[in-house]
Amino acid sequence: MKILEIFQNIIFPHRCPGCLKIIKNKTDFCKNCINQIKIYNNLFCPRCKNRILNINKICHPKEKFILGTATDYNKITEQAIHFLKFQFVTSVANSLSNILVNYFEQILKYYQINIKNFIVIPIPISKKRFNLRGFNQSELIAKNFCDHFNLKLYNKNLIKIKNNKPQSELKDINQRQINVLNCFQIQNPKEIINKNIILIDDIITTGSTIKEAVKILKLNKVKKIIALAVCKA
Numbered sequence: 088m089k090i091l092e093i094f095q096n097i098i099f100p101h102r103c104p105g106c107l108k109i110i111k112n113k114t115d116f117c118k119n120c121i122n123q124i125k126i127y128n129n130l131f132c133p134r135c136k137n138r139i140l141n142i143n144k145i146c147h148p149k150e151k152f153i154l155g156t157a158t159d160y161n162k163i164t165e166q167a168i169h170f171l172k173f174q175f176v177t178s179v180a181n182s183l184s185n186i187l188v189n190y191f192e193q194i195l196k197y198y199q200i201n202i203k204n205f206i207v208i209p210i211p212i213s214k215k216r217f218n219l220r221g222f223n224q225s226e227l228i229a230k231n232f233c234d235h236f237n238l239k240l241y242n243k244n245l246i247k248i249k250n251n252k253p254q255s256e257l258k259d260i261n262q263r264q265i266n267v268l269n270c271f272q273i274q275n276p277k278e279i280i281n282k283n284i285i286l287i288d289d290i291i292t293t294g295s296t297i298k299e300a301v302k303i304l305k306l307n308k309v310k311k312i313i314a315l316a317v318c319k320a
């Protein structure tokens with residue numbers, strides 16, 4: 088360990104993003120928190136929440152996408168997302184992304200998905216919020232995911248053109264739908280036409296944001312969409 092690193096560790100010791108205990112491992116949760124993060128192994132229909140067995144046979148085809156969430160929103164993941172979004176601790180993105188990677192490794196065992204035929208798009212945030220926060224948390228999560236699976240990250244094509252209220256400030260599903268209505272735009276349709284997409288977000292609640300992104304991607308003639316979130320509230 089370099090001397091500078093030793094001093095940094097004394098002044099800013101690395102904390103587990105789930106419980107804030109000081110730990111040595113820089114990119115992960117402590118063992119106790121890891122044991123409390125239950126990782127799923129299913130993909131779901133976004134309409135009825137039924138498990139999908141085959142990605143080519145969805146029970147509600149009108150939904151136009153398949154949903155996957157890695158784990159639940161519990162005290163640990165809530166703490167970690169809060170740590171990332173509001174205290175700007177960007178290393179937490181890798182810890183959260185590792186949950187998503189573990190989950191998707193499971194999915195690839197159970198489902199026939201040729202991952203090489205997919206490109207990855209993170210759910211964007213508005214320019215205003217990006218400038219305030221300095222990063223897009225979903226993009227950081229997607230980047231680590233892409234590094235692991237050796238996939239291409241397309242982080243400039245889907246952009247957010249409306250600086251709406253955070254969805255977390257709205258309780259009602261109708262309000263949330265209106266809040267995100269037409270908030271996205273595609274910059275370069277040629278880049279995504281006929282492509283299969285993995286959409287990545289940090290957290291999914293009512294799914295209004297994801298559905299709005301799916302809407303514009305489908306208008307631009309993408310093929311399959313699998314929307315993934317680290318956790319579902």
Ligand SMILES: [Zn+2]
Pocket residue numbers: 103104105106107108116117118119120121
């Ligand atoms: Zn912990």
Ligand SMILES: [Zn+2]
Pocket residue numbers: 132133134135136137145146147
């Ligand atoms: Zn269904």
